[in-house]
Amino acid sequence: MSIDVLQEKIRSMKNPSMIGLDPILELLPEQIKEDAFQKHGQTLAGAAEAYRVFCCGILDALKEAVPAVKVQTGCFQAFGADGVRAMEQVLAYAKKLDYYVLMDTMRGDIDCTAEALSESYFGGVKVGENVYTPYPCDAVMTNSYLGSDGIMPFTKYCKQGKNVFLLAKTSNKSSREMQDIVAGGRSVYQVVLDLAMRWSIDLFGKFGYSEIAVAVSGKHPAVLQEMRRQYDRLFFLVPGYGAQGANGRDVQYAFDRYGYGAIVCAGRSILYAFRKAGGDGADYQKFALEAAERMRTDITQYVRVL
Amino acid sequence: MSIDVLQEKIRSMKNPSMIGLDPILELLPEQIKEDAFQKHGQTLAGAAEAYRVFCCGILDALKEAVPAVKVQTGCFQAFGADGVRAMEQVLAYAKKLDYYVLMDTMRGDIDCTAEALSESYFGGVKVGENVYTPYPCDAVMTNSYLGSDGIMPFTKYCKQGKNVFLLAKTSNKSSREMQDIVAGGRSVYQVVLDLAMRWSIDLFGKFGYSEIAVAVSGKHPAVLQEMRRQYDRLFFLVPGYGAQGANGRDVQYAFDRYGYGAIVCAGRSILYAFRKAGGDGADYQKFALEAAERMRTDITQYVRVL
Numbered sequence: 001m002s003i004d005v006l007q008e009k010i011r012s013m014k015n016p017s018m019i020g021l022d023p024i025l026e027l028l029p030e031q032i033k034e035d036a037f038q039k040h041g042q043t044l045a046g047a048a049e050a051y052r053v054f055c056c057g058i059l060d061a062l063k064e065a066v067p068a069v070k071v072q073t074g075c076f077q078a079f080g081a082d083g084v085r086a087m088e089q090v091l092a093y094a095k096k097l098d099y100y101v102l103m104d105t106m107r108g109d110i111d112c113t114a115e116a117l118s119e120s121y122f123g124g125v126k127v128g129e130n131v132y133t134p135y136p137c138d139a140v141m142t143n144s145y146l147g148s149d150g151i152m153p154f155t156k157y158c159k160q161g162k163n164v165f166l167l168a169k170t171s172n173k174s175s176r177e178m179q180d181i182v183a184g185g186r187s188v189y190q191v192v193l194d195l196a197m198r199w200s201i202d203l204f205g206k207f208g209y210s211e212i213a214v215a216v217s218g219k220h221p222a223v224l225q226e227m228r229r230q231y232d233r234l235f236f237l238v239p240g241y242g243a244q245g246a247n248g249r250d251v252q253y254a255f256d257r258y259g260y261g262a263i264v265c266a267g268r269s270i271l272y273a274f275r276k277a278g279g280d281g282a283d284y285q286k287f288a289l290e291a292a293e294r295m296r297t298d299i300t301q302y303v304r305v306l
Numbered sequence: 307m308s309i310d311v312l313q314e315k316i317r318s319m320k321n322p323s324m325i326g327l328d329p330i331l332e333l334l335p336e337q338i339k340e341d342a343f344q345k346h347g348q349t350l351a352g353a354a355e356a357y358r359v360f361c362c363g364i365l366d367a368l369k370e371a372v373p374a375v376k377v378q379t380g381c382f383q384a385f386g387a388d389g390v391r392a393m394e395q396v397l398a399y400a401k402k403l404d405y406y407v408l409m410d411t412m413r414g415d416i417d418c419t420a421e422a423l424s425e426s427y428f429g430g431v432k433v434g435e436n437v438y439t440p441y442p443c444d445a446v447m448t449n450s451y452l453g454s455d456g457i458m459p460f461t462k463y464c465k466q467g468k469n470v471f472l473l474a475k476t477s478n479k480s481s482r483e484m485q486d487i488v489a490g491g492r493s494v495y496q497v498v499l500d501l502a503m504r505w506s507i508d509l510f511g512k513f514g515y516s517e518i519a520v521a522v523s524g525k526h527p528a529v530l531q532e533m534r535r536q537y538d539r540l541f542f543l544v545p546g547y548g549a550q551g552a553n554g555r556d557v558q559y560a561f562d563r564y565g566y567g568a569i570v571c572a573g574r575s576i577l578y579a580f581r582k583a584g585g586d587g588a589d590y591q592k593f594a595l596e597a598a599e600r601m602r603t604d605i606t607q608y609v610r611v612l
Contacts, residue, residue, distance in 0.1 A: 024418050025433070042434030074415050077383070078422035078431060080440025081391035088386055106413045108449050109380050110478045112330050113412070116384035125384060127331070128348030134386025143414050145451045145473065147480030167451060172416045174453030178497060183489040191484060 002161045003213065003235050004205040006100045006138075007260055009067035014305050015296045016255070018068040018102065018237070020267030021058065021090065023051040023075050027272050029281025032057075048082035051075070054284075055090045058271060059097055061285035065292050068100035070237075070265055071137070091136050101137040102165060102237075108143035114153035122157040139163035141215060141237070144192045151199060151212075158203050158211035168192040169227075171217040171240035189216070189223075193231050200233070207260050209235040216254065218246030218264060225253035228261070236262040242269030242295065252302035259304040266295055308467045309519065309541050310511040312406045312444075313566055315373035320611050321602045322561070324374040324408065324543070326573030327364065327396065329357040329381050333578045335587025338363075354388035357381070360590075361396045364577060365403055367591035371598050374406035376543075376571055377443070397442050407443040408471060408543075414449035420459035428463040445469035447521060447543070450498045457505060457518075464509050464517035474498040475533075477523040477546035495522070495529075499537050506539070513566050515541040522560065524552030524570060531559035534567070542568040548575030548601065558608035565610040572601055 010016045025033070025047055033050045040046035059069065071094070076087035094101045109117055116125070121140050124131035140154060144166045154164045169179055169189040179189040186194070193214055200210035213235040216227055224238070236254040240246040241264045254262035273291035274284040316322045331339070331353055339356045346352035365375065377400070382393035400407045415423055422431070427446050430437035446460060450472045460470045475485055475495040485495040492500070499520055506516035519541040522533055530544070542560040546552040547570050560568035579597035580590040 022419065024422070037434060042436045044431065044433060044438050044440060047431075047433045072419055074413065074419035074423050077390070078419075078426040078440075080394055080426065080438070081387045083440075084383070084390045085387035106415050106419070106449075107380065107411070108414070108451070108473075109412050110476075113328065113378055113380035113384075116330070117380050120384040120386065125350065125353075127350060127353045128343060130348045132350050132386070134350060134384075134389075143412075143449050143451050145414070145449050145484050146476055146478055147483035147485075149478040149480040167414075170416075170452055172452055172455040174455040177453030177501065178451050178494065179453075181487065181489045181494060181497065183487045188484065188487060188494060191487065195483065 002205060003163055003209050003211050004207060006068060006163070006263070007207050007209070009100055010263060010305060013065065013067045014300065015066060016259070016263050016299060016303060016305050017066055017292065017295050018070050018263045018265040019058070019062060019066050019270050019292065020070045020072060020265050021055050022072040022267040022271070023054055025050065027275065028054050029274065029284050031280070031282060044079045045082040048079045048086040051079070051083065052086040052089050056093050057285055058288055059094050059099065061289045062292055063097045063099070065289060065296070068102065068263060069094050070102045070104050072104045074106060088134055095136050102139040102141060103135060103137045104141045106141070106143060108146045108150045110146050110149040110153070114150060118153045118157060122160070122162045139165055141165040141167060143167050144195060148195060148199065151195060155199050155212055163211050163213055165213045165215055165237050166192050166196055168214040169216045169220060169223055171219045171244050175217070193227060193234060196234055197231065204233060208233055209261060213237055215239060218251040218254070219244065221250040221253050224251070228253055228256070232256065238262055238264045242266035248298035248302050251299060255303045259306065264299055270295065308511060309469055309515050309517050310513060312374060312469070312569070313513050313515070315406055316569060316611060319371065319373045320606065321372060322565070322569050322605060322609060322611050323372055323598065323601050324376050324569045324571040325364070325368060325372050325576050325598065326376045326378060326571050327361050328378040328573040328577070329360055331356065333581065334360050335580065335590050337586070337588060350385045351388040354382070354385045354392040357385070357389065358392040358395050362399050363591055364594055365400050365405065367595045368598055369403045369405070371595060371602070374408065374569060375400050376408045376410050378410045380412060394440055401442045408445040408447060409441055409443045410447045412447070412449060414452045414456045416452050416455040416459070420456060424459045424463060428466070428468045445471055447471040447473060449473050450501060454501060454505070457501060461505050461518055469517050469519055471519045471521055471543050472498050472502055474520040475522045475526060475529055477525045477550050481523070499533060499540060502540055503537065510539060514539055515567060519543055521545060524557040524560065525550065527556040527559050530557070534559055534562070538562065544568055544570045548572035554604035554608050557605060561609045565612065570605055576601065
């Protein structure tokens with residue numbers, strides 16, 4: 001896939017949303033946990049099985065409504081090898097259902113580690129005569145603190161239809177401590193956008209956007225507006241919607257006047273919508289779909305996604 | 307463990323070195339790969355088994371000579387769940403042999419993901435009535451691009467004898483793109499050191515060093531010297547030694563006048579020392595130990611570790 005394919009997917013589903021799969025054990029529907037513990041005991045394998053069932057259930061529920069998902073690797077890795085096995089299965093299932101799949105690694109790597117990881121996502125890991133891709137996906141999100149050395153091992157797969165998202169301006173309160181440092185009129189997060197542009201030379205798709213995208217939080221609408229103006233060829237992933245506080249009015253500035261150029265991400269407000277309704281979670285899929293539809297309606301009242 | 311225990315370990319072994327376990331499949335001794343493939347085929351499970359055997363062999367070889375190891379999570383994660391299972395076993399074995407164990411995660415996380423991960427390293431993951439620690443270790447290295455929100459979920463375990471290392475100035479060439487940005491007389495990497503100090507208030511050990519440490523590359527001796535002068539209460543992890551180019555003369559500036567305050571990290575130059583000798587790797591343990599001894603001799607000619 002590529003950034004064009006993602007944008008076409010957004011158009012055809014009329015929904016510029018990406019759902020974040022950030023499972024949290026205590027928030028899962030009780031029945032899913034009970035079933036998993038029945039099978040595996042109260043073990044990491046049991047917890048991982050619950051994540052797998054829940055996430056696949058979310059993927060089933062949203063497949064007609066949502067074009068893309070973001071898989072938070074840390075949630076799964078916290079359960080050790082069992083969690084990672086569940087993540088492999090969730091990734092494969094998301095690809096099978098034809099979602100655009102972004103792995104949110106939060107990592108910044110260089111050198112042989114970056115090479116090894118990029119193979120595990122994109123290129124395939126060679127073991128003797130065989131090649132394996134344990135983490136099938138369309139894109140990864142990386143941390144740019146290490147500079148170009150941490151970007152290039154991943155962007156070399158952009159010509160093969162993969163995307164790289166760089167963390168630029170994040171949603172959390174303390175993001176300003178590092179990211180808002182300004183030198184020579186440029187903030188640190190702008191340096192990330194400049195790096196993305198620098199490595200994009202021959203990577204622009206038919207809608208004008210680079211295969212190297214950036215994450216810019218929806219919680220700072222003025223930043224979003226200014227960055228959209230200055231970087232009209234970078235696709236924006238916009239976190240911070242929903243549970244984290246941003247709404248449709250805030251995130252509209254991420255899009256260009258034709259409704260291209262961005263996708264908005266929400267996790268908890270969709271996954272755990274059933275909890276607000278006070279139910280036991282048996283109908284978590286219905287609530288997730290309704291919440292995703294509300295999110296679509298909220299955003300598309302400001303953004304024209306024809 | 308704590309930063310005091312690490313410093314005492316360095317003293318008692320007279321060796322301020324940490325060995326980086328960064329396994330790379332193609333560089334492993336042939337026999338180890340053959341045996342693993344014999345058992346598991348040319349699969350990710352086979353490759354992971356080779357990593358486990360090799361890393362445990364290195365741990366056995368160096369246990370009398372080296373006080374600490376750094377486990378590069380990405381190398382193992384690149385083999386999927388099988389790789390992560392091998393990493394769990396390597397971590398547990400390193401702890402069993404009484405190494406000080408640093409998990410090099412290269413991640414920067416916040417919020418529930420950071421909480422989940424910190425439990426998986428330090429606090430224990432609760433599953434029903436049970437508690438699991440899939441990644442037993444003494445310390446983690448994190449990426450500070452997200453600011454305090456990415457540090458606090460980990461530093462809260464410092465009072466329970468755990469350490470947090472923050473990536474500050476890395477060894478790679480493009481580290482300057484982000485880390486050397488200067489605003490108001492402070493570089494971005496100094497902001498990381500300032501953050502470490504800010505959160506260290508009640509975390510200073512008996513040798514005067516904080517439980518929150520920082521990574522400052524040995525490839526920039528002038529930086530190391532200046533940072534040592536300015537931040538005399540932060541413990542430095544010094545990567546970049548050996549294969550990456552720094553030597554004993556360069557890294558000496560990381561230490562205080564009594565030989566406290568730092569540990570130097572090397573990976574490939576130790577793990578794959580047998581390759582320089584042109585052997586088939588049957589004696590990789592002997593070569594690794596010799597290389598570790600040379601590293602110790604090189605550093606301690608400049609640094610007094612009584």
